[in-house]
Amino acid sequence: MSKPDFVIRNLHVQVEGKEILKGVDLHIRGGEIHAIMGPNGTGKSTLASAIMGHPHYEVTEGEILLDGQNVLEMSVDERARAGLFLAMQYPAEVPGVSNANFIRTALNARRGEGNEIPVLQFHRRLVQKMKELSIDPSFAERYLNEGFSGGEKKRNEILQMAMLEPRIAILDEIDSGLDIDALKIVANGVNQLRSDNIGFLIITHYQRLLNYIVPDVVHVMMQGRIVKSGDAKLAEELEAKGYDWLKQELGIEDETVEVEA
Amino acid sequence: MAKVLPEMEEYQYGFHDPDIAVAKLDKGLSRKTVEQISMMKNEPGWMTDFRLRAFEIFQQKPMPTWGGDLSELNFDDITYYVKPTEKKGRSWDEVPEEIKRTFDRLGIPEAEQKFLAGVSAQYESEVVYHSMRQDLEKMGVIFMDTDSALREYPELFKEYFGTVVPPEDNKFAALNSAVWSGGSFIYVPKGVRCEIPLQAYFRINSENMGQFERTLIICDEDSFVHYVEGCTAPIYSTNSLHSAVVEIIVKSGARCRYTTIQNWAPNIYNLVTKRAVAYRNATMEWVDGNIGSKLTMKYPSVYMMEEGAKAMVLSIAVAGRGQHQDAGAKVVHLAPNTTSTIVSKSISKHGGKTTYRGLASFGPNAKGAKANIKCDTLILDDNSTSDTIPYNEIMNDDVTLEHEASVSKVSEEQLFYLMSRGIPEEEATRMIVMGFIEPFTRELPMEYAVEMNRLIKLEMEGSIG
Secondary structure, X not given: OOOOEEEEEEEEEEEOOEEEEEEEEEEEEOOOEEEEEOOOOXXXXXXXHHHHOOOOEEEEEEEEEEOOEEHHHOOHHHHHHHOEXXXXXXXXXXXXXXXXXXXXXXXXXXXXXXOOOOHXXXXXXXXXXXXXXXXXXXXXXXXXXXXXXXXXXXXXXXXXXXXXXXXXXXXXXXXXXXXXXXXXXXXXXXXXXXXXXXXXXXXXXXXXXXXXXXXOEEEEEEOOEEXXXXXXXXXXXXXXXXXXXXXXXXXXXXXXXXXXX | OOOOOOOOOOOOOOOOOOOOOOEEOOEOXXXXXXXXXXXXXXXXXXHHHHHHHHHHHHHHXXXXXXXXXXXXXXXXXXXXXXXOOOOOEOOHHHOOHHHHXXXXXXXXXXXXXXXXXXXXXXXXXXXXXXXXXXXXXXXXXXXXEHHHHHHHOHHXXXXXXXXOOOHHHOHHHXXXXXXXXXXXXXXXXXXXXXXXXXXXXXXXXXXXXXXXXXXXXXXXXOOEEEEXXXXXXXXXXXXXXXXXXXXXXXXXXXXXXXXXXXXXXXXEEEEEEEEEEEOOOOEEEEEEEEOOOOEEEEOOEEEEOOOOOEEEEEXXXXXXXXXXXXXEEEEEEOOOOXXXXXXXXXXXXXXXXXXXXXXXXXXXXXXXXXXXXXXXXXXXXXOOXXXXXXXXXXXXXXXXXXXXXXXXXXXXXXXXXXXXXXXXHHHHHHHHHHHHHHHHHOOOOHHHHHHHHHHHHHHHOOXXX
């Protein structure tokens, strides 16, 4: 299998007629971890949702290519089957659908008809991954995210990622609301997957996640653009000094473009 | 005159087989029709009188003006009695070939071999096949068609028949009482527990047919039975009528569960009266799945007569194009510390209409009684509608009544989430719908849950525009 190759060029995105992303460029290859940092309301989560094709986000310009294929022409499920994965900040709850059933259906959709994973093999794998992520076995039969705590939802997102083995994984504020133990478990889950067969885009406010998942490239987003890129040291610098020095350096007064929840 | 076929969704039981009836009354209903039915069945005089009295009540009662639209229902255009065969089979080989083929296609004999303690199959007006496990027979369990029970257990029959749903109850109960044929009769002796379900299957084959089965279940003290019924019919361009009466007596300490998976063709009027009386510490559970029909009006009821009686009504209704499911439940608390639970789940799509219509009644003696009612509706598109019409009657101030109702659409966020994992939209929608009715399917015997999921899957096909 060739290394994943994920390219975003000059991406412009509108929400309800208001332009949020104003020309984003990114290039992520298999084996790389990219982090996008930035204050609230600068367009980070919009980027994640637009890549996955959420219907509220309208791409007005630019392109997204996964392994040379035009992602913007694909429906949401086609994007997933092509290898994109978004670990969401606020995953939906689906009553009556068990976690195991959901993950198996997703996995089989990805594998295609006639190539479904045998049930026992699936359960062995699921149990193994749940163990690695310190997830209680009862999760398998609980209804998808229903009544899950914030931390449980985040771990469940990582579990799905581990099971689905995407080519490009986008983690949207996977660290928000996690205590330090849960953060370590989530980071550990990501690190175990790390290989040339997968590229990561990690969106976060805080540098602390990046203590456990060391990124290859750090981007800073402001006003709907990537305004600075660097290596892992940039994240440390931001943690130590905040964003104001960067704003001054770039001559930015108000960095926001949207009101993030 | 050519009639336009009602537009219908995929209905897999819509085939019909050649008419092989050995006796068939002319269309229409008169005193003579009622007498003919009774005569052909060679019934005792009291039953003939009962039928004739019921016929008079039927004539006097006006058509209900509430609920669904009954304006196209023409009582003169219906055949009230069709006898499909001369005798009833005790083994599968004795069933006429054409009828056997029908039930083979419906998977009945297979189901019996696998997981049922007893099976009864009704074709048109008569039960054509019946069998029961010998061990149950030895324990004194009676499970037979209602006509046979009238002949073989006349005293037991007369003691209970018509006591729970008298002909005066409503127009369709009166109609059924006048022309009833077939149905199941079950008696479970004191302390006997039938751990494996008993099943009946009802099939309408003829066009413009009326099926009026009459079911009577008596659970003696501390007994248990689970009875399951399934129903289908072919699709014709004209309407047929299914109007059953089900009476259940649950004596003290006993428990009865009655599960229906009704999947009538979309040209059937399904107007059914189902009622149970529950005595001291007895439990009555209705598990009621309504998928097909043109119009269903059905409100399974439990009258809690003595202290500690419990009622549960768990139902789902799915209404598609041109269909109206007017369904619900009635719980009547007539004694102290009685408790009831109603869970109603309805789904409307393709312009279908669902109505929850329910009654929670607390008599003056029902001190400490509790009722919990939960109605959830899922609407799949903008053309479809749903209503919730709860009635409460409270005649003492020491009761607890909780009522929750929710109406939701398949949410964009749920769909996005499932699709973002690679699941196509149609399958994602289906998963959300299946999840919605899971509290219902979970209560079905496993084989029925599988069948139910398959039916819903068929129903959901093509739901995405």
